[in-house]
Amino acid sequence: MKTFVLASIAALIIGGPAIAADPAPTPVSEIASPDSFRPQAEAAIDPDKHPGKALFVGSCATCHEGGIPKAPHREFLQMMAPDAILAAMNSGTMAQMAAALSGEQRRQIAEYLTLTDLSSYVPPNGPVACTGEAARFDLADPPARVGWGYDTRRFVPASVAGLSDRDVPALKLKWAFAYPAAVRARSQPVVAMGAVFVGSQDGTVYAFDLETGCARWTSRVSSEVRTAIVVEPWPVGEVVASPRLFFGDHLGRVYAMDALTGRVLWQQRVDDHPNSTITGSVVLHEGALYVPVSSLEVTTAADPNYACCTFRGSVIALDAATGAVRWRHYTVERPAVQQGQTRVGTRILGPSGAPVWTTPTIDARRGVLYHGSGENYSTPADDNSDAVFAVDLATGKRVWAYQTTPDDAWNGACMMQDHPNCPRENGPDFDIAASAMLVSLDRGRQALIVGPKSGEVLALDPDDKGKLLWKTRVGRGGIQGGVHFGMAAEGARIFVPIVDLDDGNDGKVHATPGFAGLHALDARTGRILWRAMAPRDVCDERKYCDPGISAAVIAMPGVVFAGALDGRLRAYDSAAGRVMWETDTLAPVEAVNGEIARGGSIGGPGPIVAKGHLIVNSGYGIYSHMAGNALLVYAPDKAN
Numbered sequence: 001m002k003t004f005v006l007a008s009i010a011a012l013i014i015g016g017p018a019i020a021a022d023p024a025p026t027p028v029s030e031i032a033s034p035d036s037f038r039p040q041a042e043a044a045i046d047p048d049k050h051p052g053k054a055l056f057v058g059s060c061a062t063c064h065e066g067g068i069p070k071a072p073h074r075e076f077l078q079m080m081a082p083d084a085i086l087a088a089m090n091s092g093t094m095a096q097m098a099a100a101l102s103g104e105q106r107r108q109i110a111e112y113l114t115l116t117d118l119s120s121y122v123p124p125n126g127p128v129a130c131t132g133e134a135a136r137f138d139l140a141d142p143p144a145r146v147g148w149g150y151d152t153r154r155f156v157p158a159s160v161a162g163l164s165d166r167d168v169p170a171l172k173l174k175w176a177f178a179y180p181a182a183v184r185a186r187s188q189p190v191v192a193m194g195a196v197f198v199g200s201q202d203g204t205v206y207a208f209d210l211e212t213g214c215a216r217w218t219s220r221v222s223s224e225v226r227t228a229i230v231v232e233p234w235p236v237g238e239v240v241a242s243p244r245l246f247f248g249d250h251l252g253r254v255y256a257m258d259a260l261t262g263r264v265l266w267q268q269r270v271d272d273h274p275n276s277t278i279t280g281s282v283v284l285h286e287g288a289l290y291v292p293v294s295s296l297e298v299t300t301a302a303d304p305n306y307a308c309c310t311f312r313g314s315v316i317a318l319d320a321a322t323g324a325v326r327w328r329h330y331t332v333e334r335p336a337v338q339q340g341q342t343r344v345g346t347r348i349l350g351p352s353g354a355p356v357w358t359t360p361t362i363d364a365r366r367g368v369l370y371h372g373s374g375e376n377y378s379t380p381a382d383d384n385s386d387a388v389f390a391v392d393l394a395t396g397k398r399v400w401a402y403q404t405t406p407d408d409a410w411n412g413a414c415m416m417q418d419h420p421n422c423p424r425e426n427g428p429d430f431d432i433a434a435s436a437m438l439v440s441l442d443r444g445r446q447a448l449i450v451g452p453k454s455g456e457v458l459a460l461d462p463d464d465k466g467k468l469l470w471k472t473r474v475g476r477g478g479i480q481g482g483v484h485f486g487m488a489a490e491g492a493r494i495f496v497p498i499v500d501l502d503d504g505n506d507g508k509v510h511a512t513p514g515f516a517g518l519h520a521l522d523a524r525t526g527r528i529l530w531r532a533m534a535p536r537d538v539c540d541e542r543k544y545c546d547p548g549i550s551a552a553v554i555a556m557p558g559v560v561f562a563g564a565l566d567g568r569l570r571a572y573d574s575a576a577g578r579v580m581w582e583t584d585t586l587a588p589v590e591a592v593n594g595e596i597a598r599g600g601s602i603g604g605p606g607p608i609v610a611k612g613h614l615i616v617n618s619g620y621g622i623y624s625h626m627a628g629n630a631l632l633v634y635a636p637d638k639a640n
Contacts, residue, residue, distance in 0.1 A: 056113065141193050142233050150230070162611045177206075178598075217261060358435045371389055410429040457526070472527070490557070534564060567586040585628070597629060
């Protein structure tokens with residue numbers, strides 16, 4: 001394996017195996033029963049003598065021991081199941097990088113990392129099959145239209161939450177599931193028909209019974225599912241015969257599934273660029289599925305011989321019934337052309353990048369959708385990076401655009417000293433990584449609220465071509481700073497999570513302090529209403545622990561829930577920012593599948609609230625954050 005090739009897209013994320021193009025769901029009868037639980041064989045590997053050590057040092061360590069800051073560190077790989085690491089090298093996201101290794105050498109690397117003899121390895125338990133009433137779907141119970149895929153304001157009405165602020169202090173863990181072979185959990189669950197639908201790192205989609213945690217079905221697709229699972233809604237009180245669910249995977253495929261069985265109805269790859277992926281959730285609106293397309297070509301540029309870059313971000317509209325393409329809106333409007341050469345003679349191609357990391361925001365009243373973009377990947381930086389776009393829902397034609405940060409070209413090579421593929425602009429990498437929120441003000445006015453990684457929050461006028469209404473600095477910002485995955489709104493009060501990692505944790509030394517924590521603003525004026533700074537004493541000496549809030553937050557009347565990179569899940573009083581309740585998701589707990597669920601940093605989707613339950617994924621073993629494998633479901637303790 002070539003050292004710098006390891007810094008490509010697959011070096012960033014160890015994923016699950018690529019399986020058949022038309023995956024089939026697992027029938028309930030084939031899901032594990034409690035009597036089938038078997039303990040995993042004990043490790044029988046001497047790490048100093050095992051041949052996998054030399055192979056890892058020679059082929060993998062350059063990237064996975066800190067050479068590429070965003071590549072999973074060896075400690076995270078050691079937490080994975082050996083068969084998952086082997087599958088990633090054989091046919092998954094590491095296949096290209098492992099092509100020069102023999103099958104036996106790949107096996108030895110997997111054994112060395114996990115200190116497990118694969119000849120005696122027993123895979124971790126999957127879910128327990130539902131029986132009786134728990135196996136039945138309630139077809140009169142549609143999903144609530146809140147959260148990613150439905151409404152980017154992430155506000156849950158009381159009738160949907162099934163909780164009040166008085167219930168919050170009594171929240172207790174009801175059940176947990178330990179995702180097999182996982183160090184991260186990045187898919188936002190959705191509750192519908194009495195079930196919790198959620199994706200996982202190995203590409204398995206689960207339909208759990210909300211009350212007990214047994215599985216009604218599982219269905220595995222080609223790679224990691226990090227997007228929300230979106231169940232198509234229907235009117236409350238009506239009964240639907242055959243609802244569908246939609247999501248995207250790490251390899252850039254969109255799926256439509258039968259929500260009652262997990263059977264794949266269709267799948268569509270949304271971009272032919274080899275490094276394209278889907279990170280933001282899809283949105284279903286009036287028969288069309290709107291899909292954001294991003295890319296990890298930003299990491300491939302770490303190879304000095306790689307001609308960077310050619311990917312262009314986009315949003316694509318698909319027919320929800322068939323998956324057929326209706327239109328595509330590119331952020332960078334023309335394909336990249338050669339702009340020159342690096343000092344080592346590699347071509348520079350541009351403009352490029354401006355990926356769409358975020359879930360689009362639908363504005364049916366104006367007939368448009370809004371989406372943000374990330375940085376350009378190569379020189380020259382253009383006016384399409386770090387921008388907000390309004391796009392016609394019917395045609396995909398651009399209506400207007402507003403750039404939040406000019407002259408931002410950056411890629412992974414910029415995190416390596418004096419690398420020739422780093423653009424001359426060298427950042428600052430101020431993506432718009434969180435979905436825009438369309439918030440009502442007064443007298444019928446609305447504002448589009450945008451929160452980039454710069455740490456600023458902006459309000460744009462949707463009726464005046466995105467004219468700036470106000471701008472407020474909330475955080476310091478940075479490569480791993482500012483706003484990451486999502487804000488929330490309760491009326492005109494908006495809640496802004498800020499990461500702002502300490503010096504060195506994001507590859508930079510900062511001249512000003514950060515503002516890690518949760519902050520509330522008035523959407524009408526941009527005035528900061530309160531700040532709830534993240535406590536800095538909870539990490540102690542815990543490695544990969546940071547206090548900031550990267551995950552999306554969610555609000556219900558009187559309460560905001562936020563999961564932090566330190567593994568704490570907290571409930572805040574939405575009027576004053578006081579912490580009403582918190583729990584440490586790092587504590588190991590016995591899971592319903594007979595394994596131990598261990599949380600970690602909370603990243604990506606953050607918590608959801610539905611039908612009297614608070615649900616969160618905990619584990620973010622990527623970008624030097626704490627690994628974990630836990631799906632945690634809380635409900636009020638009735639005894640209190």
